Amino acid sequence: xxxxxxxxxxxxxxxxxxxxxxxxxxxxxxxxxxxxxxxxxxxxxxxxxxxxxxxxxxxxxxxxxxxxxxxxxxxxxxxxxxxxxxxxxxxxxxxxxxxxxxxxxxxxxxxxxxxxxxxxxxxxxxxxxxxxxxxxxxxxxxxxxxxxxxxxxxxxxxxxxxxxxxxxxxxxxxxxxxxxxxxxxxxxxxxxxxxxxxxxxxxxxxxxxxxxxxxxxxxxxxxxxxxxxxxxxxxxxxxxxxxxxxxxxxxxxxxxxxxxxxxxxxxxxxxxxxxxxxxxxxxxxxxxxxxxxxxxxxxxxxxxxxxxxxxxxxxxxxxxxxxxxxxxxxxxxxxxxxxxxxxxxxxxxxxxxxxxxxxxxxxxxxxxxxxxxxxxxxxxxxxxxxxxxxxxxxxxxxxxxxxxxxxxxxxxxxxxxxxxxxxxxxxxxxxxxxxxxxxxxxxxxxxxxxxxxxxxxxxxxxxxxxxxxxxxxxxxxxxxxxxxxxxxxxxxxxxxxxxxxxxxxxxxxxxxxxxxxxxxxxxxxxxxxxxxxxxxxxxxxxxxxxxxxxxxxxxxxxxxxxxxxxxxxxxxxxxxxxxxxxxxxxxxxxxxxxxxxxxxxxxxxxxxxxxxxxxxxxxxxxxxxxxxxxxxxxxxxxxxxxxxxxxxxxxxxxxxxxxxxxxxxxxxxxxxxxxxxxxxxxxxxxxxxxxxxxxxxxxxxxxxxxxxxxxxxxxxxxxxxxxxxxxxxxxxxxxxxxxxxxxxx
Numbered sequence: 001x002x003x004x005x006x007x008x009x010x011x012x013x014x015x016x017x018x019x020x021x022x023x024x025x026x027x028x029x030x031x032x033x034x035x036x037x038x039x040x041x042x043x044x045x046x047x048x049x050x051x052x053x054x055x056x057x058x059x060x061x062x063x064x065x066x067x068x069x070x071x072x073x074x075x076x077x078x079x080x081x082x083x084x085x086x087x088x089x090x091x092x093x094x095x096x097x098x099x100x101x102x103x104x105x106x107x108x109x110x111x112x113x114x115x116x117x118x119x120x121x122x123x124x125x126x127x128x129x130x131x132x133x134x135x136x137x138x139x140x141x142x143x144x145x146x147x148x149x150x151x152x153x154x155x156x157x158x159x160x161x162x163x164x165x166x167x168x169x170x171x172x173x174x175x176x177x178x179x180x181x182x183x184x185x186x187x188x189x190x191x192x193x194x195x196x197x198x199x200x201x202x203x204x205x206x207x208x209x210x211x212x213x214x215x216x217x218x219x220x221x222x223x224x225x226x227x228x229x230x231x232x233x234x235x236x237x238x239x240x241x242x243x244x245x246x247x248x249x250x251x252x253x254x255x256x257x258x259x260x261x262x263x264x265x266x267x268x269x270x271x272x273x274x275x276x277x278x279x280x281x282x283x284x285x286x287x288x289x290x291x292x293x294x295x296x297x298x299x300x301x302x303x304x305x306x307x308x309x310x311x312x313x314x315x316x317x318x319x320x321x322x323x324x325x326x327x328x329x330x331x332x333x334x335x336x337x338x339x340x341x342x343x344x345x346x347x348x349x350x351x352x353x354x355x356x357x358x359x360x361x362x363x364x365x366x367x368x369x370x371x372x373x374x375x376x377x378x379x380x381x382x383x384x385x386x387x388x389x390x391x392x393x394x395x396x397x398x399x400x401x402x403x404x405x406x407x408x409x410x411x412x413x414x415x416x417x418x419x420x421x422x423x424x425x426x427x428x429x430x431x432x433x434x435x436x437x438x439x440x441x442x443x444x445x446x447x448x449x450x451x452x453x454x455x456x457x458x459x460x461x462x463x464x465x466x467x468x469x470x471x472x473x474x475x476x477x478x479x480x481x482x483x484x485x486x487x488x489x490x491x492x493x494x495x496x497x498x499x500x501x502x503x504x505x506x507x508x509x510x511x512x513x514x515x516x517x518x519x520x521x522x523x524x525x526x527x528x529x530x531x532x533x534x535x536x537x538x539x540x541x542x543x544x545x546x547x548x549x550x551x552x553x554x555x556x557x558x559x560x561x562x563x564x565x566x567x568x569x570x571x572x573x574x575x576x577x578x579x580x581x582x583x584x585x586x587x588x589x590x591x592x593x594x595x596x597x598x599x600x601x602x603x604x605x606x607x608x609x610x611x612x613x614x615x616x617x618x619x620x621x622x623x624x625x626x627x628x629x630x631x632x633x634x635x636x637x638x639x640x641x642x643x644x645x646x647x648x649x650x651x652x653x654x655x656x657x658x659x660x661x662x663x664x665x666x667x668x669x670x671x672x673x674x675x676x677x678x679x680x681x682x683x684x685x686x687x688x689x690x691x692x693x694x695x696x697x698x699x700x701x702x703x704x705x706x707x708x709x710x711x712x713x714x715x716x717x718x719x720x721x722x723x724x725x726x727x728x729x730x731x732x733x734x735x736x737x738x739x740x741x742x743x744x745x
Contacts, residue, residue: 009040017044023378030370038356038364041308043371045274046281049542052377055508056540059381059521067534069497071193078119078199078270080536081191082498084566086455089196091125092188094133094463094502094562096541101183105150110158111244112185114316117164118270121253122319124197124260125189129450130159132169132185133463133502133560137178137546139418139742144173147181148426148743155185156429161246162253166430168448170463173418176471176555179546184502184539186463186562190452197260199269201283201291201322201348206266208291208346209328210276211335212252213317216301218243220312248317248340255338256319262334264327266348271318277311277371279320280346280354284368285375290351291368295358297345307356307363322348380508387512389609393472396610398595403673408725410604411648414677415731416738419599420645425740443575444657445492446641451570458570460494462563466644466679467556472597473612474519475526478559480612480681482527483620484643485563490624491639491684493574493631494565496531499524501538501561506554508542516557517542524559530621533563574631576640577657578687583637583713585662586696587647589623589683590616590706593670599645600677614680619705623682626705630686635696638687646677648720650685652731655718661728663719664711676720687713 014024017040027035027043035043049055065073071089072081079093097112113130120127132155137144159166164187201208259265267287269279276298284291295310305313323331328344335342349355356364370376404410414420447460464485470477486496503520506513528535544555567573594614595601601610630636642650651662666675674680688696700707718725 007036008034009037013037014040014044017041018048019044023047026378030367030376036364038308038311039366041312042277042364042366045277045312046371047377049508049540050273051278052373053540054378055380055382055542056503056517057373057379059518060540062521063525063535064528065534067498067532070534070536072196073536078122080498080500081196082536082564083193084452084457084459086457087193088452089191089193090188090459090564091120091123091191092186092500092562092564093119093537094184094186094500094560095539096502096504097183097185098180098504098541098544101151102180105147106154107243109151109154109183111316112183113155113158114244114246114249115270115272116185116187117162117249118272118319120187120189121256122197122199122268122270123191124195125191126257127164127187127189129167129448129461130164130185130187131167131448131461131463131562132183133465134169134171135177135182135467135555135558136173137181138175139173141178144178145743151181151183152426152429158244158246160431162249165432167432167450168462171423171426172467174467174556175548176546176553178548180544180555182504182544182555182558184463184504184560186500188459188461188564195260197265198267199283200267200286201289202266202287203325204289204348204350206325206348207323207328207344208293208348209321209323209331209342210298210345211255211319211321211331211342212340213245213248213315214299214301214341215310215313215318216315217305217309217313218315220309220314244316251338251340252317252319255335255340258334259331262330264323264330266322266324268319268321271320273314275311275313275315276320281366281368281371283320283322284354285372288352290349290353290355291346292349292355292357293346295356297343299341299343307358311356382508382514383511384515384518385511386515393609393611396596396607398593401595401601401605401607403671407672407676407720408723410600410673411676411725412731412734413604414600414645414649415652415735417599417603418739418742420649421738422736423739424736425743444577445573445575446488447492447494447565449492449567449573456569458567458573460489460492460565460567462488463560464488465558465560467558468597468602469612470516470520470559471556472610474516474557475523476612476615478520478523479527479617480615481559481561482524482531482533483615483617483681484641485561486531486533486624487641487684489563489565490627491574491641493572494567495628496533496563496565499528499533499535499561499563501535501559503538503540504544504555504558504560505542506545510554513554520557520559527617530617572631574639576638576654578654578660578713579637579658580689581660581713581715583687583689584693585664585710585712586686586707587683587710588627588686588705588707590619591667591675591683592680593674594678594680595671595674598677598679600673616682620682623684623705626703627684630699633699635692635699636686636688640685642683642685643679646679647685648676652735654685655728656732656735659716659728661714661716661718662711663714663717665721
């Protein structure tokens with residue numbers, strides 16, 4: 001190595017940076033010498049779980065990646081792309097920002113939103129919609145309320161200022177998330193399929209630019225920080241939490257969109273986790289080239305930043321761009337127009353190595369391929385074993401739970417629970433209408449519906465996962481998560497297309513946590529194959545733990561599923577709201593005497609261990625096809641899936657938008673609490689006018705999918721088995737206001 005101010009790193013330094021002794025020895029073998037501190041820091045972030053997926057990649061490779069609409073598959077670029085026709089592609093992805101949000105919820109959540117959107121527009125796509133999936137602990141705890149308020153404000157402030165509508169999401173509360181909340185951010189954008197920008201460096205001699213914001217000391221080693229447990233000492237890691245600027249990001253978006261219309265770009269990548277380190281090594285490895293990078297040319301916010309600080313900084317709103325030689329002025333003029341930095345910091349080489357210089361001193365020299373996922377980064381298959389709680393949960397006998405005498409009282413208790421009640425307190429802080437593409441605000445559907453301007457099409461999108469189900473049975477629970485996402489798109493009038501995932505689990509070195517992860521992968525694979533929804537990519541977040549009773553306990557396993565679907569004709573969108581008094585109410589799909597893992601059983605009855613709810617993948621799939629045909633034939637005027645809270649909650653949610661009610665009869669052959677509050681899967685409530693009853697019955701004559709007439713829509717009265725359950729206004733007051741009252745008090 002050339003003369004350098006850098007000293008050889010020690011094993012102790014490597015371990016402090018998160019590397020094992022075996023990994024440090026592997027680095028020495030790769031380099032043929034002992035790395036210096038800067039190089040060791042580079043390996044520590046690139047070989048962290050957050051960047052290398054070293055504890056998950058072997059299982060991730062088993063997920064289905066091929067499908068009829070795939071343009072860019074998992075692992076090929078910053079995000080996956082599916083073909084939606086008319087020369088357009090949908091670029092979409094979901095990622096976590098859990099650990100930063102646990103320490104500094106406002107900036108942690110805000111920069112999560114910023115990062116996922118950069119992944120979209122770095123590929124040349126304009127973001128059109130955002131969703132989020134959130135998990136928090138016990139809402140009675142002051143810290144949980146602080147986290148909720150900070151995360152929601154961070155998402156709202158960044159997303160609203162950036163100007164992309166937040167069109168939906170989900171929120172779930174459980175004490176397992178007391179210490180470690182989950183913040184998963186989803187973004188989707190549209191792209192001309194002829195103008196996809198690759199995250200690949202090519203062409204020795206081509207200049208390398210850093211564009212966007214200046215580099216500071218915020219977020220240094222954030223990737224490594226995200227790859228360890230949250231502890232009492234984690235507050236010392238606050239510099240690992242990035243700071244976002246949505247107005248700067250808006251400028252960066254517009255400059256990037258303008259640059260994408262030129263012929264100047266060879267490749268481009270967001271600087272997210274591991275900052276300059278990640279973008280330079282991954283782009284080089286992808287193109288089979290190298291780079292010479294001059295760190296002293298990087299615009300910085302603080303004076304005298306050390307080489308490793310510049311390399312590992314995760315300052316936001318920055319990207320790396322490889323430019324065709326001779327087109328430098330095209331880049332600089334565009335970014336100067338938008339008042340953004342655009343500085344050449346290096347060149348592409350044919351060495352296959354990334355060499356970092358500081359004031360002409362060589363401070364790092366590493367082979368790019370040795371650092372990246374699927375290249376030289378380690379790949380581990382961890383041991384796993386079934387936890388004791390699993391066999392214990394299978395012993396649950398529903399007969400041990402008496403049927404409540406006052407079902408109305410239970411029904412209204414459910415409506416006021418944080419996991420069931422309206423999330424209005426949260427979503428009213430988000431701008432859902434900016435961009436004028438959201439079709440769901442005034443006509444609610446189970447999935448968010450976003451218009452594709454200039455076409456007849458619309459996109460349906462959703463994020464789903466019931467973490468309690470996954471904890472009960474990781475394989476079945478994850479199949480249910482995929483099925484519910486597909487169900488939400490289907491009942492909204494769309495056809496499911498593809499999946500992105502955010503896999504949130506505990507410590508991978510814990511065999512019981514890893515058992516949950518492996519089960520989730522198996523369940524996701526089975527369901528995605530069944531629904532022809534390949535996995536386009538996503539994110540793995542391990543080391544999510546909470547301390548309960550002085551013991552470290554992993555969060556509920558949470559494999560969040562983000563799914564995209566397509567409506568060929570946006571006029572065929574299906575909504576969930578009851579339309580008219582007198583309309584008939586039907587339940588489509590199989591129902592049974594099942595209360596397993598329901599909100600009713602867990603929260604009202606206090607039974608925390610039970611199996612996953614009833615689920616049959618084949619029957620679920622058949623039900624989806626029937627629902628889609630009914631919508632295509634115009635037989636129904638409302639559809640809503642039965643999920644959290646069961647049938648009573650689903651009916652109430654259908655009644656609320658127009659202030660209508662329902663009069664239904666239950667099946668007396670099964671438990672009344674299971675019929676009303678059970679969460680057995682594969683069921684959808686549909687409504688239709690009386691005059692369509694005969695053609696509806698004819699439709700079902702030869703079907704194997706069960707369907708039963710429940711009752712009819714009323715003017716506002718709620719009635720079950722001839723027993724009064726109050727009026728819709730009474731239910732509305734509880735359902736709409738409960739969450740806000742809990743958070744604010």
